[in-house]
Amino acid sequence: MxxxxxxxxxxxxxxxxxxxxxxxxxxxxxxxxxxxxxxxxxxxxxxxxxxxxxxxxxxxxxxxxxxxxxxxxxxxxxxxxxxxxxxxxxxxxxxxxxxxxxxxxxxxxxxxxxxxxxxxxxxxxxxxxxxxxxxxxxxxxxxxxxxxxxxxxxxxxxxxxxxxxxxxxxxxxxxxxxxxxxxxxxxxxxxxxxxQSLILEGNLFTSVPLNLEDFNRLSFLNIRNNKIAYLITKEINAIEVLFRKSNRTMTVLLDGNPLVCTCASLDFVEWLFTTKVKLDSNGSYSCVGNDGNITTTNAVYNHLRIFRIRCITTVWVIFSVTLFGVLLLFILVGYRYKLHLQYFCLFIGMANPLFLKSKEEKLEYDAYVAYCDGDYEWVYGPLRIFLEERRNFKLLLLDRGDVLAGEHRLFALNNSIPKCKKIILVISKEFVNNDWAYYEATVGIEHFLGLQARIIVINLENITKTEIPQCVLQMMSLDANDHIRKTDILNENNIFWKCLDQAMKR
CATH class of the missing domain: 3.80.10 (Leucine-rich repeat, LRR (right-handed beta-alpha superhelix))
Structure with a gap:
């Protein structure tokens, strides 16, 4: 109508x-x-x-x-x-x-x-x-x-x-x-x-909403009363390019935006008072500081050096605290999962044959033998004769004097196993009921964790699985029969001794 x-x-x-x-x-x-x-x-x-x-x-x-x-x-x-x-x-x-x-x-x-x-x-x-x-x-x-x-x-x-x-x-x-x-x-x-003039006042922009450097004659930009916190370096550089294109007549209106005067915006604040671009309010705008209080860009600029030092200090404090926290976490996790980390490191070492070969060449003994006093005669008899005299392997036996005189047995154990390429566990009924033997086996298995080929288990007597220590139960073992258990007979053609020889050579 x-x-x-x-x-x-x-x-x-x-x-x-x-x-x-x-x-x-x-x-x-x-x-x-x-x-x-x-x-x-x-x-x-x-x-x-x-x-x-x-x-x-x-x-x-x-x-x-x-x-x-x-x-x-x-x-x-x-x-x-x-x-x-x-x-x-x-x-x-x-x-x-x-x-x-x-x-x-x-x-x-x-x-x-x-x-x-x-x-x-x-x-x-x-x-x-x-x-x-x-x-x-x-x-x-x-x-x-x-x-x-x-x-x-x-x-x-x-x-x-x-x-x-x-x-x-x-x-x-x-x-x-x-x-x-x-x-x-x-x-x-x-x-x-x-x-030449672009008015975008009173919208909801959080940044300059277009590529300013694409314009060739733009000399007036009104982005007042938007949601802009500060101009980033790219936007500042684009405005400076327009300033040169416009024969130094560029004008930008920023008043009414929720500006912030934080560490991230200090370059913007400095630009407000060093640029030759014409700004409303001469670049002095209300802004929110790091502490949440209202201040002005002019006040921040007057103490810009102090603000920059504070920001750098804050960054380094945050970095230091973060680094300390990460290191502390790494230490705690490493302590909590030390066996897993050891296994991982050993696994990495296994993946490098050259590293393993060079490491083995530096080791003094071929095997550390863990046994109980009741099995002394068999260890010093058939086992030692076969490995040392017949196959030229070098064994480390604590009771033979292969450690420093007067050294405590516990320290001797911890210092001896790292010198050996393998460990031989001689399992007998006395062994499974002996605390020292159980500790000796545990230390040896932990040292060679993830390297099952370095752990040789000899079941010298018939023992049920419930009696065998948990740390030994999952290991491959050589079972000795009555003939092998004899201390005065050594038949190296027996399948037991052949398997032991192969295990030592792996």
């Missing part, structure tokens, strides 16, 4: 005011709407254009060719049936103000704007946006679209058609559109060589 009234008004204007240069129908439109509302409250049926048209239609409005300025703001209507609006006859029209004149959405196109230089379409409902809405404004120099829900409407403009072709745009105002994300790289592709 509103558009019908406007068309009638413009018809009379066109016919009776041929040379008119300025038209302001904002007040007329408002009164017309109020009259319609009064008629509706008095019982008069309001004309609803949706009841008249069933399909989307194309509207056209003819204006005087002499017209230079049109104010059609605060016009309320619905566009459910409008596909396009064409403005005809305007050869001199330079400025159009459509503020608050939004229809239900922006899903239509406006034609005939070829000569318009300044267009204000703020407070439009462009959550639903036709990307070709303003494509006819090819000579447009200033576009103002404040509070027009562009953050929603432009999400579906995947190919960046909204500003495509508007290559003369010098001034773009997208304030208060609830933008959060970065613009697509192609959003302003057609304006890289033309735009």
């Amino acid at each position: 509103t558009l019908i009234i406007i068309r009638i008004l413009l018809y009379y204007i066109f016919n009776f005011f041929i040379n008119i240069k300025r038209i302001d129908i904002s007040e007329i439109s408002s009164r017309s709407i109020e009259n319609i509302r009064e008629q509706n409250t008095n019982g008069t049926r309001t004309l609803d254009h949706r009841a008249i048209f069933n399909t989307r239609s194309d509207w056209s409005i003819r204006l005087p060719s002499s017209l230079e300025f049109l104010n059609a703001s605060f016009i309320i209507g619905r566009n459910n049936v409008i596909n396009s609006i064409t403005i005809k006859g305007i050869t001199r029209l330079k400025i159009i103000d459509f503020t608050y004149s939004s229809l239900d959405d922006c899903n239509y196109t406006v034609n005939g704007l070829q000569n318009v230089l300044i267009l204000n379409v703020s407070h439009f409902k462009c959550g639903v946006l036709n990307p070709y809405l303003l494509q006819s404004a090819v000579n447009l120099e200033q576009l103002i679209m404040q509070s027009s829900s562009l953050s929603i409407g432009l999400k579906d403009d995947h190919h960046s058609k909204f500003l495509h072709g508007l290559k003369r745009l010098q001034y773009i105002d997208f304030s208060r559109n609830a933008f959060e994300d970065q613009f697509r790289t192609s959003t302003f592709k057609s304006q890289l060589d033309s735009v």
